[in-house]
Amino acid sequence: MKTDNTGSMPGDRRAPMLRRPFFWIIALVIVAFAIVPAVGNNVELRESLLLATVYITLASNLNLMLGYAGYINFGSIVFFGLGGYISVYLISAEGWPLAAAEFAAGAAVSLLALFFGLGILRLRGAFFALATIGINEGVEAFVSNFEPWGGSAGLYLSTTIFAPLGGPMRALWIIYFLLVAVMGASLYLSYAVKTSKFGLGLMAIGQNEDAAGVLGVPAPLYKAIAYSLSAFLPALAGGLYFFKGAFIQPPDAFDLSLSTEAMVIVMLGGRGTITGAAIGAYLYEELRGFLLTSQSFSNFQLVISGVLLLVIVLFVPGGLMGWIYGRWPRVKQVLE
Amino acid sequence: MDGVLIGSVYGLAAMGLTLIWGVMNVVNLTHGAAIVAGMFALYLLTSGIDMPPYAALPLILVGGFLIGVALYWIAVHRMIGRPPLMILLSTFSVNLVVIGLGTAVWGTGLFNVAVALPGVTWRRYTFSGTHILAAVLTAIIAGSLYLFLYHTRLGKAVRAVANNREAAELVGIPTTRVLSLSFGLGVALAGAAGMLIATMFPFTVLSGDAYQLKSFVVTALGGLGNPAGALVGGVALGLVEGFAAQFMPVSWTLVIEFVLFVVVLIIFPRGVFAFKRS
Numbered sequence: 001m002k003t004d005n006t007g008s009m010p011g012d013r014r015a016p017m018l019r020r021p022f023f024w025i026i027a028l029v030i031v032a033f034a035i036v037p038a039v040g041n042n043v044e045l046r047e048s049l050l051l052a053t054v055y056i057t058l059a060s061n062l063n064l065m066l067g068y069a070g071y072i073n074f075g076s077i078v079f080f081g082l083g084g085y086i087s088v089y090l091i092s093a094e095g096w097p098l099a100a101a102e103f104a105a106g107a108a109v110s111l112l113a114l115f116f117g118l119g120i121l122r123l124r125g126a127f128f129a130l131a132t133i134g135i136n137e138g139v140e141a142f143v144s145n146f147e148p149w150g151g152s153a154g155l156y157l158s159t160t161i162f163a164p165l166g167g168p169m170r171a172l173w174i175i176y177f178l179l180v181a182v183m184g185a186s187l188y189l190s191y192a193v194k195t196s197k198f199g200l201g202l203m204a205i206g207q208n209e210d211a212a213g214v215l216g217v218p219a220p221l222y223k224a225i226a227y228s229l230s231a232f233l234p235a236l237a238g239g240l241y242f243f244k245g246a247f248i249q250p251p252d253a254f255d256l257s258l259s260t261e262a263m264v265i266v267m268l269g270g271r272g273t274i275t276g277a278a279i280g281a282y283l284y285e286e287l288r289g290f291l292l293t294s295q296s297f298s299n300f301q302l303v304i305s306g307v308l309l310l311v312i313v314l315f316v317p318g319g320l321m322g323w324i325y326g327r328w329p330r331v332k333q334v335l336e
Numbered sequence: 337m338d339g340v341l342i343g344s345v346y347g348l349a350a351m352g353l354t355l356i357w358g359v360m361n362v363v364n365l366t367h368g369a370a371i372v373a374g375m376f377a378l379y380l381l382t383s384g385i386d387m388p389p390y391a392a393l394p395l396i397l398v399g400g401f402l403i404g405v406a407l408y409w410i411a412v413h414r415m416i417g418r419p420p421l422m423i424l425l426s427t428f429s430v431n432l433v434v435i436g437l438g439t440a441v442w443g444t445g446l447f448n449v450a451v452a453l454p455g456v457t458w459r460r461y462t463f464s465g466t467h468i469l470a471a472v473l474t475a476i477i478a479g480s481l482y483l484f485l486y487h488t489r490l491g492k493a494v495r496a497v498a499n500n501r502e503a504a505e506l507v508g509i510p511t512t513r514v515l516s517l518s519f520g521l522g523v524a525l526a527g528a529a530g531m532l533i534a535t536m537f538p539f540t541v542l543s544g545d546a547y548q549l550k551s552f553v554v555t556a557l558g559g560l561g562n563p564a565g566a567l568v569g570g571v572a573l574g575l576v577e578g579f580a581a582q583f584m585p586v587s588w589t590l591v592i593e594f595v596l597f598v599v600v601l602i603i604f605p606r607g608v609f610a611f612k613r614s
Contacts, residue, residue: 119602120598125420126424130363131594133549137545137594138594141587142591145588260428299440300440305436306429306430306432306433306436307429309425309429
């Protein structure tokens with residue numbers, strides 16, 4: 001990285017948060033997400049942006065592992081699904097209010113991730129990736145057989161559940177704004193991690209784990225913390241998403257294709273970049289909308305994701321942001 | 337006892353995986369797709385042109401080999417020497433394409449290939465004919481692989497590349513060709529295993545993931561890059577499965593296998609049945 005001594009250049013990582021342009025760019029994106037569909041009560045746009053917030057949340061949290069630490073997590077959807085299950089269960093069976101159920105779900109999933117993480121992160125590289133596939137299969141099999149959570153039939157919420165939020169119409173808007181907040185928190189989390197010493201340690205692990213260890217980066221601990229950190233916000237998003245649908249069952253909660261899509265998004269936008277994860281998620285959401293509505297392609301969504309991923313990995317490993325950085329290096333000073 | 341017969345087929349599948357792993361240090365995530373491709377090749381050949389089921393085996397081996405070599409050049413060759421993360425992603429994306437195409441064409445329903453073979457009864461146990469024949473064919477394929485690796489010049493080259501790629505290159509072994517050959521062999525073995533599994537159990541387009549996970553467990557048990565260990569590991573997994581099935585519902589098997597996988601990797605990183613290779 002280029003260093004300079006003036007101390008207040010835009011984009012300087014030592015500048016106070018509020019004077020960095022990227023901080024305000026994120027704020028602008030969040031405000032735009034919140035205001036644009038609310039003006040004119042545009043429900044259709046809201047539903048499409050709602051999916052985009054979920055994608056951005058999943059992708060930027062996956063980026064903590066995949067982009068920063070260089071560890072593939074094939075099972076990032078586990079956090080989303082488990083978060084959904086725990087909060088839906090707490091709301092339906094225990095009668096908890098939404099906010100309490102959400103935070104309980106987030107905390108429980110993070111703790112679980114820390115526990116899993118300390119175990120499987122002793123495995124390195126490919127073994128870790130394989131173990132995450134196993135975690136996904138294992139958790140799904142567990143939930144499908146777990147009677148209090150309805151087994152393979154899943155859990156339903158009664159229609160009166162939206163009453164405390166002022167009826168279904170208003171509740172859907174509230175959920176949307178909360179999801180935008182979760183997305184914003186994900187972007188800020190990525191940014192905060194990236195500019196911290198912890199983030200630097202993760203990047204070092206991503207480049208050469210042995211060398212990082214020699215230089216005093218506690219690699220297993222850092223990886224476990226990153227894994228756990230990347231679980232919290234997707235769990236919240238899952239809770240909100242399935243609360244909105246008022247219904248959850250194992251194939252939806254642990255849909256492996258969502259994990260895959262998050263990976264395609266991160267690679268499409270550019271591994272390890274925050275802007276890339278956000279733009280990639282938005283682009284992918286648009287592409288997906290197009291594919292699902294088009295007659296000839298609706299069955300081939302998975303195939304197209306696969307081809308897209310293969311082409312990126314083979315020919316543009318830096319993704320969109322890598323390409324932009326290569327062309328206009330100055331962009332790197334503003335967009336992280 | 338039936339576990340031994342089924343487990344040997346798991347071993348065959350894992351041999352394909354472990355061969356690729358050992359020779360080129362690549363984790364092949366197209367493995368599950370190759371297994372499913374073997375299953376559907378059998379289904380198409382038997383239902384489409386009325387071929388007797390076991391006559392499809394040589395065809396699948398040859399086809400799998402050619403497809404594997406092609407896959408090597410498409411998705412793997414450019415990735416050699418790049419970070420391992422990239423090769424995981426590239427093989428994973430090929431897997432997506434294959435499974436996606438399969439889902440689009442056949443949906444995710446259950447398929448079944450009916451093979452009429454008389455069972456064998458010994459004392460109070462009855463063994464199904466397909467299971468016995470699958471184990472016998474596995475033994476034949478594994479034996480040929482052994483002969484190839486240890487008694488041919490090309491097999492020696494494969495072992496040399498697995499041992500030290502740079503040194504093999506220095507003594508004039510065409511390593512790139514050896515790598516593509518090994519990848520082809522690995523995919524062919526996976527396809528054959530898929531075909532044999534399809535003669536025993538019903539399957540879907542999505543079965544590949546479960547069998548891929550089993551192959552990884554077997555590979556971990558048998559030691560990475562160790563074909564003989566893979567066969568023993570496969571039999572061990574078959575026994576564990578048969579044993580576990582008496583105590584709990586079948587849907588728990590995957591959880592058990594996954595736990596086994598992680599525990600084995602952490603406690604025995606070199607494999608439980610890792611024999612010393614000469």
